[in-house]
Amino acid sequence: MKAMIILNPSSGKEKANDYAEKIEETLRSKYEEIEIRKTEKEGDAAAFATEACVGMYDAVIAMGGDGTINEAINGLAEQEHRPAFGIIPLGTINDFARALNIPLDPYKAISILEEQNPRPVDIGKVNESYFANVLAVGAIAEASYNVSAEQKTRLGPLAYFMEGAKSFLNGEAIEISVEHEGGKWEGETYLLLTALTNSVGGFEALAPEADVNDGEFHTFIIKKLSIPKIATLIPSLLKGELEESKEVEYIRSSYLNVTSDKAHVVNIDGEEGEPLPFSGKVLPGHLDIFVPSNQKT
Numbered sequence: 001m002k003a004m005i006i007l008n009p010s011s012g013k014e015k016a017n018d019y020a021e022k023i024e025e026t027l028r029s030k031y032e033e034i035e036i037r038k039t040e041k042e043g044d045a046a047a048f049a050t051e052a053c054v055g056m057y058d059a060v061i062a063m064g065g066d067g068t069i070n071e072a073i074n075g076l077a078e079q080e081h082r083p084a085f086g087i088i089p090l091g092t093i094n095d096f097a098r099a100l101n102i103p104l105d106p107y108k109a110i111s112i113l114e115e116q117n118p119r120p121v122d123i124g125k126v127n128e129s130y131f132a133n134v135l136a137v138g139a140i141a142e143a144s145y146n147v148s149a150e151q152k153t154r155l156g157p158l159a160y161f162m163e164g165a166k167s168f169l170n171g172e173a174i175e176i177s178v179e180h181e182g183g184k185w186e187g188e189t190y191l192l193l194t195a196l197t198n199s200v201g202g203f204e205a206l207a208p209e210a211d212v213n214d215g216e217f218h219t220f221i222i223k224k225l226s227i228p229k230i231a232t233l234i235p236s237l238l239k240g241e242l243e244e245s246k247e248v249e250y251i252r253s254s255y256l257n258v259t260s261d262k263a264h265v266v267n268i269d270g271e272e273g274e275p276l277p278f279s280g281k282v283l284p285g286h287l288d289i290f291v292p293s294n295q296k297t
Protein backbone atom coordinates (compact mmCIF):
# COMPACT_ATOMS: atom_id res chain seq x y z
CA MET A 1 0.00 0.00 0.00
CA LYS A 2 1.28 3.47 -0.99
CA ALA A 3 0.31 6.85 0.43
CA MET A 4 1.26 10.36 -0.64
CA ILE A 5 1.12 13.24 1.82
CA ILE A 6 0.78 16.69 0.25
CA LEU A 7 1.84 19.34 2.76
CA ASN A 8 1.58 23.11 2.39
CA PRO A 9 4.30 24.16 4.86
CA SER A 10 3.15 27.78 4.81
CA SER A 11 -0.23 26.76 6.31
CA GLY A 12 1.34 24.71 9.10
CA LYS A 13 3.89 27.43 9.91
CA GLU A 14 6.47 26.45 12.55
CA LYS A 15 4.57 23.24 13.32
CA ALA A 16 4.59 21.94 9.73
CA ASN A 17 7.50 19.56 10.29
CA ASP A 18 5.98 18.26 13.51
CA TYR A 19 2.75 17.47 11.69
CA ALA A 20 4.67 15.74 8.91
CA GLU A 21 6.50 13.49 11.40
CA LYS A 22 3.33 12.69 13.28
CA ILE A 23 1.38 11.72 10.17
CA GLU A 24 4.20 9.55 8.85
CA GLU A 25 4.32 7.71 12.17
CA THR A 26 0.53 7.23 12.15
CA LEU A 27 0.30 5.94 8.59
CA ARG A 28 3.23 3.53 8.88
CA SER A 29 1.05 0.71 10.25
CA LYS A 30 -1.16 0.78 7.15
CA TYR A 31 1.11 1.87 4.29
CA GLU A 32 4.52 0.38 3.45
CA GLU A 33 5.41 3.31 1.22
CA ILE A 34 4.86 6.89 2.35
CA GLU A 35 5.97 9.90 0.38
CA ILE A 36 5.83 13.46 1.69
CA ARG A 37 5.59 16.18 -0.97
CA LYS A 38 5.87 19.79 0.16
CA THR A 39 4.21 22.48 -1.95
CA GLU A 40 6.16 25.61 -2.85
CA LYS A 41 3.75 27.49 -5.06
CA GLU A 42 0.32 27.56 -6.63
CA GLY A 43 -0.39 24.47 -8.73
CA ASP A 44 1.94 22.12 -6.84
CA ALA A 45 -0.79 20.42 -4.82
CA ALA A 46 -2.82 19.69 -7.96
CA ALA A 47 0.22 18.34 -9.82
CA PHE A 48 1.24 16.08 -6.90
CA ALA A 49 -2.29 14.69 -6.60
CA THR A 50 -2.35 13.84 -10.31
CA GLU A 51 1.04 12.12 -9.97
CA ALA A 52 -0.41 9.99 -7.17
CA CYS A 53 -3.27 8.87 -9.45
CA VAL A 54 -0.97 7.98 -12.32
CA GLY A 55 1.40 6.19 -9.90
CA MET A 56 -1.54 4.09 -8.57
CA TYR A 57 -1.22 5.29 -4.98
CA ASP A 58 -3.82 3.96 -2.54
CA ALA A 59 -4.22 7.19 -0.60
CA VAL A 60 -3.51 10.92 -0.87
CA ILE A 61 -3.61 13.04 2.27
CA ALA A 62 -3.68 16.82 1.82
CA MET A 63 -2.44 18.96 4.71
CA GLY A 64 -3.16 22.66 4.32
CA GLY A 65 -5.91 25.25 4.08
CA ASP A 66 -9.00 25.08 1.87
CA GLY A 67 -6.88 26.31 -1.07
CA THR A 68 -4.58 23.29 -0.87
CA ILE A 69 -7.52 20.89 -0.48
CA ASN A 70 -9.29 22.41 -3.48
CA GLU A 71 -6.15 22.10 -5.60
CA ALA A 72 -5.67 18.46 -4.62
CA ILE A 73 -9.30 17.72 -5.53
CA ASN A 74 -8.74 19.30 -8.95
CA GLY A 75 -5.67 17.12 -9.40
CA LEU A 76 -7.63 13.95 -8.56
CA ALA A 77 -11.01 14.58 -10.18
CA GLU A 78 -10.16 13.98 -13.86
CA GLN A 79 -8.15 10.81 -13.32
CA GLU A 80 -9.36 7.27 -13.83
CA HIS A 81 -7.68 5.87 -10.72
CA ARG A 82 -8.54 8.10 -7.79
CA PRO A 83 -6.81 7.23 -4.51
CA ALA A 84 -8.75 7.56 -1.26
CA PHE A 85 -8.43 11.16 -0.12
CA GLY A 86 -7.68 12.46 3.37
CA ILE A 87 -7.79 16.00 4.76
CA ILE A 88 -5.74 17.45 7.61
CA PRO A 89 -6.95 21.02 8.13
CA LEU A 90 -4.19 23.61 8.65
CA GLY A 91 -5.99 26.72 7.36
CA THR A 92 -8.14 29.44 8.89
CA ILE A 93 -11.69 28.46 7.96
CA ASN A 94 -11.33 24.79 6.94
CA ASP A 95 -14.86 24.55 5.62
CA PHE A 96 -14.50 21.16 4.06
CA ALA A 97 -13.10 19.59 7.23
CA ARG A 98 -15.99 21.11 9.19
CA ALA A 99 -18.54 19.71 6.78
CA LEU A 100 -17.06 16.22 7.11
CA ASN A 101 -16.73 16.35 10.91
CA ILE A 102 -12.95 16.11 10.67
CA PRO A 103 -11.40 17.59 13.85
CA LEU A 104 -9.98 21.07 13.34
CA ASP A 105 -7.03 20.25 15.61
CA PRO A 106 -4.45 18.82 13.17
CA TYR A 107 -3.03 16.36 15.74
CA LYS A 108 -6.51 14.98 16.41
CA ALA A 109 -7.26 14.81 12.69
CA ILE A 110 -4.03 12.85 12.17
CA SER A 111 -4.56 10.50 15.06
CA ILE A 112 -8.05 9.50 13.97
CA LEU A 113 -6.86 8.85 10.41
CA GLU A 114 -6.22 5.27 11.50
CA GLU A 115 -9.89 4.66 12.33
CA GLN A 116 -11.32 6.68 9.47
CA ASN A 117 -13.02 4.92 6.58
CA PRO A 118 -13.23 6.38 3.10
CA ARG A 119 -16.78 7.41 2.17
CA PRO A 120 -18.03 8.56 -1.26
CA VAL A 121 -18.46 12.33 -1.38
CA ASP A 122 -20.02 14.54 -4.10
CA ILE A 123 -17.80 16.87 -6.10
CA GLY A 124 -19.03 19.79 -8.19
CA LYS A 125 -17.80 20.49 -11.71
CA VAL A 126 -18.06 24.08 -12.89
CA ASN A 127 -17.00 24.61 -16.48
CA GLU A 128 -13.63 22.85 -16.47
CA SER A 129 -12.79 23.00 -12.75
CA TYR A 130 -13.89 21.11 -9.70
CA PHE A 131 -15.02 22.21 -6.28
CA ALA A 132 -15.85 20.52 -3.05
CA ASN A 133 -17.72 23.09 -1.05
CA VAL A 134 -19.12 26.32 -2.43
CA LEU A 135 -19.59 28.57 -5.47
CA ALA A 136 -20.57 32.21 -5.09
CA VAL A 137 -21.47 35.03 -7.48
CA GLY A 138 -22.39 38.63 -6.64
CA ALA A 139 -21.22 41.63 -4.66
CA ILE A 140 -20.66 39.66 -1.45
CA ALA A 141 -18.60 37.03 -3.24
CA GLU A 142 -16.41 39.78 -4.66
CA ALA A 143 -15.98 41.27 -1.18
CA SER A 144 -14.30 38.12 0.12
CA TYR A 145 -11.13 39.06 -1.79
CA ASN A 146 -10.77 42.09 0.46
CA VAL A 147 -10.29 39.97 3.58
CA SER A 148 -6.61 40.05 4.55
CA ALA A 149 -4.73 37.10 6.03
CA GLU A 150 -4.34 39.09 9.24
CA GLN A 151 -8.12 39.66 9.51
CA LYS A 152 -8.80 35.97 8.84
CA THR A 153 -6.42 34.91 11.59
CA ARG A 154 -7.79 37.43 14.06
CA LEU A 155 -11.50 37.19 13.31
CA GLY A 156 -11.97 33.85 11.54
CA PRO A 157 -15.31 33.49 9.74
CA LEU A 158 -16.45 36.83 11.13
CA ALA A 159 -13.99 38.58 8.81
CA TYR A 160 -15.92 37.37 5.77
CA PHE A 161 -19.20 38.24 7.39
CA MET A 162 -18.09 41.82 8.06
CA GLU A 163 -16.81 42.30 4.52
CA GLY A 164 -20.06 40.79 3.27
CA ALA A 165 -22.13 43.18 5.39
CA LYS A 166 -20.14 46.14 4.04
CA SER A 167 -20.79 45.03 0.50
CA PHE A 168 -24.53 44.86 1.20
CA LEU A 169 -24.41 48.49 2.15
CA ASN A 170 -22.36 49.61 -0.87
CA GLY A 171 -23.07 46.77 -3.19
CA GLU A 172 -25.12 46.64 -6.27
CA ALA A 173 -27.37 43.78 -7.23
CA ILE A 174 -26.48 41.89 -10.38
CA GLU A 175 -28.89 40.55 -12.95
CA ILE A 176 -28.65 36.83 -13.63
CA SER A 177 -30.51 33.93 -15.15
CA VAL A 178 -30.37 30.53 -13.45
CA GLU A 179 -31.47 27.35 -15.20
CA HIS A 180 -31.86 23.94 -13.51
CA GLU A 181 -33.96 20.78 -13.88
CA GLY A 182 -36.80 22.30 -11.85
CA GLY A 183 -37.12 25.49 -13.91
CA LYS A 184 -35.58 28.89 -14.43
CA TRP A 185 -35.05 31.92 -12.18
CA GLU A 186 -34.32 35.37 -13.54
CA GLY A 187 -33.82 38.51 -11.54
CA GLU A 188 -31.58 40.76 -9.52
CA THR A 189 -29.49 39.35 -6.70
CA TYR A 190 -26.80 40.39 -4.24
CA LEU A 191 -25.53 36.86 -3.92
CA LEU A 192 -25.97 33.46 -5.48
CA LEU A 193 -24.43 30.76 -3.38
CA THR A 194 -24.29 27.10 -4.33
CA ALA A 195 -23.26 24.70 -1.56
CA LEU A 196 -22.39 21.02 -1.72
CA THR A 197 -22.02 20.72 2.05
CA ASN A 198 -23.63 22.36 5.06
CA SER A 199 -20.63 24.50 6.07
CA VAL A 200 -19.89 27.70 4.19
CA GLY A 201 -17.55 30.46 5.34
CA GLY A 202 -17.48 28.88 8.77
CA PHE A 203 -21.28 28.95 9.18
CA GLU A 204 -22.27 25.37 9.67
CA ALA A 205 -25.99 26.06 9.65
CA LEU A 206 -26.19 27.63 6.22
CA ALA A 207 -27.56 24.61 4.40
CA PRO A 208 -28.58 22.20 7.18
CA GLU A 209 -30.20 19.82 4.72
CA ALA A 210 -27.11 19.44 2.55
CA ASP A 211 -25.37 16.14 2.99
CA VAL A 212 -21.98 15.48 1.43
CA ASN A 213 -23.33 12.73 -0.82
CA ASP A 214 -26.94 13.69 -1.54
CA GLY A 215 -26.11 14.25 -5.24
CA GLU A 216 -27.45 17.80 -5.10
CA PHE A 217 -26.42 21.43 -5.24
CA HIS A 218 -28.10 23.59 -2.59
CA THR A 219 -28.44 27.06 -4.10
CA PHE A 220 -29.50 30.24 -2.30
CA ILE A 221 -30.26 33.37 -4.29
CA ILE A 222 -30.58 36.47 -2.12
CA LYS A 223 -33.02 38.72 -3.93
CA LYS A 224 -32.54 42.46 -4.27
CA LEU A 225 -34.00 43.98 -1.10
CA SER A 226 -34.20 47.15 0.88
CA ILE A 227 -31.56 47.48 3.63
CA PRO A 228 -34.05 46.90 6.55
CA LYS A 229 -35.20 43.66 4.95
CA ILE A 230 -31.63 42.47 4.62
CA ALA A 231 -31.23 42.81 8.38
CA THR A 232 -34.15 40.41 8.86
CA LEU A 233 -32.18 37.73 7.02
CA ILE A 234 -29.44 37.58 9.65
CA PRO A 235 -31.46 35.66 12.30
CA SER A 236 -32.61 33.20 9.62
CA LEU A 237 -29.03 32.72 8.54
CA LEU A 238 -27.86 32.01 12.08
CA LYS A 239 -30.76 29.62 12.77
CA GLY A 240 -30.24 27.69 9.52
CA GLU A 241 -33.65 28.77 8.19
CA LEU A 242 -32.47 30.82 5.23
CA GLU A 243 -34.15 28.50 2.75
CA GLU A 244 -37.57 29.32 4.25
CA SER A 245 -37.17 33.08 3.83
CA LYS A 246 -39.32 34.83 1.21
CA GLU A 247 -36.36 37.00 0.31
CA VAL A 248 -34.37 33.96 -0.70
CA GLU A 249 -34.87 31.61 -3.61
CA TYR A 250 -33.78 28.10 -2.58
CA ILE A 251 -33.06 25.54 -5.29
CA ARG A 252 -32.03 21.90 -5.01
CA SER A 253 -30.73 20.55 -8.30
CA SER A 254 -28.20 18.26 -9.90
CA TYR A 255 -27.12 20.91 -12.40
CA LEU A 256 -27.13 24.68 -12.70
CA ASN A 257 -26.47 27.01 -15.64
CA VAL A 258 -25.92 30.65 -14.72
CA THR A 259 -25.69 33.45 -17.25
CA SER A 260 -25.58 37.23 -17.13
CA ASP A 261 -25.03 40.16 -19.48
CA LYS A 262 -21.80 40.92 -17.65
CA ALA A 263 -18.76 38.77 -16.89
CA HIS A 264 -19.25 38.76 -13.10
CA VAL A 265 -16.61 37.06 -10.99
CA VAL A 266 -17.31 33.51 -9.76
CA ASN A 267 -15.78 32.53 -6.44
CA ILE A 268 -14.98 28.80 -6.28
CA ASP A 269 -14.21 27.32 -2.86
CA GLY A 270 -13.01 30.75 -1.72
CA GLU A 271 -10.77 31.48 -4.69
CA GLU A 272 -11.42 33.63 -7.75
CA GLY A 273 -12.42 31.44 -10.70
CA GLU A 274 -13.42 32.13 -14.30
CA PRO A 275 -16.18 34.76 -14.70
CA LEU A 276 -19.80 34.06 -15.74
CA PRO A 277 -21.34 32.26 -17.53
CA PHE A 278 -20.97 28.83 -15.96
CA SER A 279 -22.42 25.35 -16.32
CA GLY A 280 -22.22 23.36 -13.13
CA LYS A 281 -23.13 19.78 -12.33
CA VAL A 282 -22.81 17.41 -9.39
CA LEU A 283 -20.56 14.36 -9.78
CA PRO A 284 -22.20 12.07 -7.20
CA GLY A 285 -19.85 10.25 -4.83
CA HIS A 286 -16.90 11.07 -7.09
CA LEU A 287 -14.18 10.91 -4.41
CA ASP A 288 -13.71 8.49 -1.51
CA ILE A 289 -12.78 10.68 1.43
CA PHE A 290 -11.57 9.58 4.88
CA VAL A 291 -14.17 10.68 7.41
CA PRO A 292 -14.49 9.88 11.12
CA SER A 293 -16.29 6.61 11.83
CA ASN A 294 -18.96 8.40 13.88
CA GLN A 295 -20.04 10.37 10.78
CA LYS A 296 -23.78 10.42 10.09
CA THR A 297 -24.66 8.90 6.73
Ligand SMILES: Nc1ncnc2c1ncn2[C@@H]1O[C@H](COP(=O)(O)OP(=O)(O)OP(=O)(O)O)[C@@H](O)[C@H]1O
Binding pocket: 008, 009, 010, 011, 012, 039, 040, 041, 042, 043, 064, 065, 066, 067, 068, 069, 090, 091, 092, 093, 094, 152
Ligand atom coordinates in the same frame (compact mmCIF):
# COMPACT_ATOMS: atom_id res chain seq x y z
N1 LIG B 1 5.64 26.65 0.51
C1 LIG B 1 4.74 27.62 0.30
N2 LIG B 1 4.95 28.90 0.74
C2 LIG B 1 4.04 29.88 0.54
N3 LIG B 1 2.88 29.70 -0.11
C3 LIG B 1 2.59 28.46 -0.56
C4 LIG B 1 3.51 27.37 -0.37
N4 LIG B 1 2.93 26.26 -0.92
C5 LIG B 1 1.73 26.65 -1.43
N5 LIG B 1 1.53 27.96 -1.22
C6 LIG B 1 0.34 28.76 -1.58
O1 LIG B 1 -0.61 28.66 -0.52
C7 LIG B 1 -1.93 28.89 -1.05
C8 LIG B 1 -2.94 27.92 -0.47
O2 LIG B 1 -3.06 28.18 0.85
P1 LIG B 1 -4.15 27.41 1.70
O3 LIG B 1 -5.50 27.98 1.44
O4 LIG B 1 -3.99 25.98 1.55
O5 LIG B 1 -3.64 27.73 3.13
P2 LIG B 1 -3.88 28.96 4.08
O6 LIG B 1 -3.74 30.22 3.33
O7 LIG B 1 -3.00 28.71 5.25
O8 LIG B 1 -5.37 28.70 4.51
P3 LIG B 1 -6.53 29.72 4.70
O9 LIG B 1 -6.82 30.27 3.33
O10 LIG B 1 -7.66 28.92 5.23
O11 LIG B 1 -6.01 30.71 5.67
C9 LIG B 1 -1.85 28.66 -2.52
O12 LIG B 1 -2.18 29.89 -3.15
C10 LIG B 1 -0.42 28.26 -2.78
O13 LIG B 1 0.00 28.88 -3.94
